[in-house]
Amino acid sequence: MEEELKDQLKLLLEMRDNINKSGDALGLKDKYYDLEVPKIENPEYYLFTGREYHIAGALSEMAKYGHSFSLKVGLFMRKIGIDPLKIIIKSGVVKRFKEIPVKLFELLTGAGYKVSYNIQYDKYPGTLLWEYGFINDFKLYINNLFDVFKNLGVKKIVTISPHSTEVLKIVSKEYLENESDVEIIHYTELLSKSNLKFRSDNIKVAYHDPCHLARVIGITEEPRELIKRCGCELLEHDYSKDLTTCCGAPVESIAPEVSKEIARKRIDELKELGVDVIITACPFCLASLSSVAKSDDPKIIDLIEFLYERWIKT
Amino acid sequence: MSITEYFTKLKSKLKDPSYRRGINIATANYRIKRKIYIDDYIENLAREVRKIKEFSIDNLEEMVKIAMDTLRENGCEVYLAENAKKALEIVKDLVKPGDILVKGKSMTTEEIMLREELTEYGVELWETDLGELLIQLANEFPSHPVTPAIHMTRETIAELLREKLNANVSSDPEDITRFVRGFLRKKFINAAIGMTGANAVSARDGVILTMENEGNIRLSSGLPDKYIAVVGIEKIVPTIQDAFRVLEVTWRYAGYKVINYINAVAGPSKTGDIEKIIVKGVHGPREVHVIFLDNGRSEMAKHPVFKEALYCLRCGACIYECPLFQVAGGNFGYKYIAGIGAIWVYHTISKKIGLSMAYSCLRDGRCKIVCPLKIDTPKMILELRKSHE
Numbered sequence: 254m255e256e257e258l259k260d261q262l263k264l265l266l267e268m269r270d271n272i273n274k275s276g277d278a279l280g281l282k283d284k285y286y287d288l289e290v291p292k293i294e295n296p297e298y299y300l301f302t303g304r305e306y307h308i309a310g311a312l313s314e315m316a317k318y319g320h321s322f323s324l325k326v327g328l329f330m331r332k333i334g335i336d337p338l339k340i341i342i343k344s345g346v347v348k349r350f351k352e353i354p355v356k357l358f359e360l361l362t363g364a365g366y367k368v369s370y371n372i373q374y375d376k377y378p379g380t381l382l383w384e385y386g387f388i389n390d391f392k393l394y395i396n397n398l399f400d401v402f403k404n405l406g407v408k409k410i411v412t413i414s415p416h417s418t419e420v421l422k423i424v425s426k427e428y429l430e431n432e433s434d435v436e437i438i439h440y441t442e443l444l445s446k447s448n449l450k451f452r453s454d455n456i457k458v459a460y461h462d463p464c465h466l467a468r469v470i471g472i473t474e475e476p477r478e479l480i481k482r483c484g485c486e487l488l489e490h491d492y493s494k495d496l497t498t499c500c501g502a503p504v505e506s507i508a509p510e511v512s513k514e515i516a517r518k519r520i521d522e523l524k525e526l527g528v529d530v531i532i533t534a535c536p537f538c539l540a541s542l543s544s545v546a547k548s549d550d551p552k553i554i555d556l557i558e559f560l561y562e563r564w565i566k567t
Numbered sequence: 568m569s570i571t572e573y574f575t576k577l578k579s580k581l582k583d584p585s586y587r588r589g590i591n592i593a594t595a596n597y598r599i600k601r602k603i604y605i606d607d608y609i610e611n612l613a614r615e616v617r618k619i620k621e622f623s624i625d626n627l628e629e630m631v632k633i634a635m636d637t638l639r640e641n642g643c644e645v646y647l648a649e650n651a652k653k654a655l656e657i658v659k660d661l662v663k664p665g666d667i668l669v670k671g672k673s674m675t676t677e678e679i680m681l682r683e684e685l686t687e688y689g690v691e692l693w694e695t696d697l698g699e700l701l702i703q704l705a706n707e708f709p710s711h712p713v714t715p716a717i718h719m720t721r722e723t724i725a726e727l728l729r730e731k732l733n734a735n736v737s738s739d740p741e742d743i744t745r746f747v748r749g750f751l752r753k754k755f756i757n758a759a760i761g762m763t764g765a766n767a768v769s770a771r772d773g774v775i776l777t778m779e780n781e782g783n784i785r786l787s788s789g790l791p792d793k794y795i796a797v798v799g800i801e802k803i804v805p806t807i808q809d810a811f812r813v814l815e816v817t818w819r820y821a822g823y824k825v826i827n828y829i830n831a832v833a834g835p836s837k838t839g840d841i842e843k844i845i846v847k848g849v850h851g852p853r854e855v856h857v858i859f860l861d862n863g864r865s866e867m868a869k870h871p872v873f874k875e876a877l878y879c880l881r882c883g884a885c886i887y888e889c890p891l892f893q894v895a896g897g898n899f900g901y902k903y904i905a906g907i908g909a910i911w912v913y914h915t916i917s918k919k920i921g922l923s924m925a926y927s928c929l930r931d932g933r934c935k936i937v938c939p940l941k942i943d944t945p946k947m948i949l950e951l952r953k954s955h956e
Contacts, residue, residue: 254955255919257570262926384930386952464931491598499890499931507927508574514581514894515929 262385264506269387272394276376277304279311285342287372290358296369298438299407300361302354303378303417309536310350311341313544316509350536356561357413357440363566364447368411374401378420384503392428399425399433409436411443413557415466415535423469439466441475441534444560451563453484458559459528459551460487461519461542462497463535476534476556483563488526498522502537516545524551532559568901573923576898586718590710590896593717597887600822601937609819613939616816619809620878620940623801627868627877630770630803631859637773641834642847643855647800650862651679651915654797657858661795664689666759669751669791671777671784672696673764674712674881675799675860677902678915693754695783697747704731710897711904713821713883718896751783761787761852763830765798766817766880767810773833775857776810778818780827788830794852796832800859801868801877807831813880820882820939863914872950876910878940885934885944891927899927906934906944913951925951 259266268278286304318326341347361368376398382391402410412418422437460476467473473494480487492498501515520542523531533539534556542553568576580586623630635645648654658681662668668690676682682703685692694703698716702709704727709715716724721738728734728746736746763784767776775796777784788794804810818826836851847853867873886892889905897904901920903911906928913921930945938944 255570258919258923258926261570261574261923265926384949384952385926386949386954387956388953389956464929464933468932468936495936496888496933498933499929501890501929503929503931504891504927508578510578510581511891511895511927515890518890518894 293369298368300370301410305414306350306536309540310347313540314344378417380416415463445475450565451483457486457528458530459523461533500538500541502541516541589718617940633770641773646858668692668760669758669787671763672699712881755786758791761791762795767813768803769807769810775832777830778826793854795856817880820884888937
């Protein structure tokens with residue numbers, strides 16, 4: 254790759270180095286990602302966050318100071334013995350994003366699924382390596398990850414993020430050296446079948462389909478069914494489902510100002526429907542849309558947050 | 568253009584209200600038309616066209632050979648240019664400084680910098696498509712293959728014509744069009760050479776097909792003594808029926824119910840009306856020159872992933888629907904625009920700019936959904952990134 258291009262892709266290449274060095278795009282320790290949830294004996298399902306809500310939260314926080322600068326400062330702080338986690342972890346945005354997988358754990362458990370969680374297998378799925386074509390790095394990474402699944406006896410995985418789902422369920426097939434019998438289930442596939450009860454709410458909502466969830470994985474109906482169970486009015490934009498519009502996140506690390514314009518345009522598009530709330534189901538969509546939302550915009554919220562708020566625990 | 572320039576340009580129009588308004592209006596209109604004009608019949612036809620293109624690209628070498636032979640039998644001069652430089656040399660042999668050349672809009676000629684090269688050579692070249700003329704006058708690159716000047720408002724356009732052509736025009740679209748008609752009419756009549764690209768070529772019959780709404784291609788290919796068609800080899804399909812299918816799918820997905828003019832040229836104008844003796848050059852051109860351009864295409868055709876880019880009909884559907892194009896306009900491109908453009912730029916114009924475009928692509932995948940031929944651009948983008956690990 255030419256130096257001039259490397260310069261434009263600096264942040265991306267830094268994240269790649271971090272993944273290769275520590276298994277983590279941001280160079281953060283396991284402690285940051287671990288979920289505080291009860292241990293379950295003889296689980297049927299294993300929750301896989303792919304750490305992506307945590308990453309999206311941290312990136313949102315870091316974006317305030319400039320990503321590249323934050324990554325550098327983080328590395329420097331670690332060198333001189335200060336844990337950058339202590340600073341990031343205090344932010345409200347980070348707290349919000351970190352709570353989402355915990356809320357899902359509770360919803361799944363509440364729905365009667367025997368779900369376990371363990372940070373040992375819950376690694377970043379390596380999406381960035383694959384998306385940007387670092388294929389040799391990715392091959393190694395994904396094979397290691399599936400070895401971990403095998404060694405820990407992880408058979409049925411419940412994913413949260415569309416990107417984890419895509420990589421584990423579809424992409425990995427092309428790159429795994431040994432065939433895997435791990436089953437990948439997106440959480441909406443489980444929750445939509447459950448008998449969870451939700452408080453009815455007389456509001457108008459729009460659902461922003463995450464591109465990869467709708468177009469690659471093909472999950473568009475399950476989230477809608479769950480939203481409708483909350484009794485609110487779900488308004489559909491023509492540019493939904495397989496015609497959904499990008500939230501801007503993919504270009505965030507290369508051209509943040511472009512990313513923000515795309516996010517802004519998507520909010521305006523959905524705002525035309527006259528909704529109170531825009532629901533999405535992807536950490537990066539949530540971060541990207543939230544980063545440009547203004548006070549008079551519909552509230553941007555993750556599907557898990559939306560459901561959790563309305564859940565009637567029995 | 569350098570890599571840094573590309574990335575600077577990509578961000579340059581984000582906050583430009585008139586640029587963004589032009590693009591917003593065009594995409595909104597496109598969405599309305601698409602809803603009406605794409606029906607089951609057209610979707611089925613598009614599936615047929617995909618098969619036609621798959622066959623043609625898999626047999627590209629053979630297609631080129633047949634097309635060249637039949638066009639020669641029809642009385643055309645036929646050339647195969649392996650790259651942009653060769654194509655320009657062939658064209659320069661057919662024109663001379665001082666000639667007036669009237670030209671139809673063509674992405675293939677944009678690719679080889681033909682307008683710039685011939686102007687430098689001393690040819691008085693006029694783009695005769697209204698939008699493309701504006702691009703020529705503003706010295707810019709097209710924003711879209713079908714609507715090259717969609718980023719310009721009527722005020723910008725009137726100002727441009729007043730400045731560059733001393734036009735006495737208001738910003739009324741009728742007034743602007745009337746002026747351009749009058750201005751170009753003189754050029755058409757005095758032109759020594761007419762030049763166009765092609766939308767499809769029938770190999771079996773040796774027919775060049777072009778389509779348009781304005782009537783400028785009619786005049787460019789019909790009025791001057793010499794007609795030159797510059798044609799990418801991927802445009803060749805087996806039969807004239809195949810070629811018509813390609814055209815119909817292209818105009819529908821470009822947002823038109825029907826296209827105003829379809830022009831078919833098989834050879835020089837001729838008559839046998841005097842004692843059955845064939846005389847060339849009656850009302851149409853006496854000479855027809857067909858320059859087939861390879862310029863990386865046969866390499867693409869051999870690649871299992873990139874060959875799909877050659878199926879592209881240039882209807883522009885994916886561009887209108889690209890979320891990055893919708894905010895950055897033609898700056899997400901360099902002549903060829905958006906995701907599919909990255910693949911084309913990489914193989915035919917500039918590796919480094921094509922690659923820069925590939926890294927800026929969102930890979931959100933809507934392009935594939937709206938493409939008549941369901942070309943898997945996200946997959947090609949990934950393949951390009953992979954090759955530069």
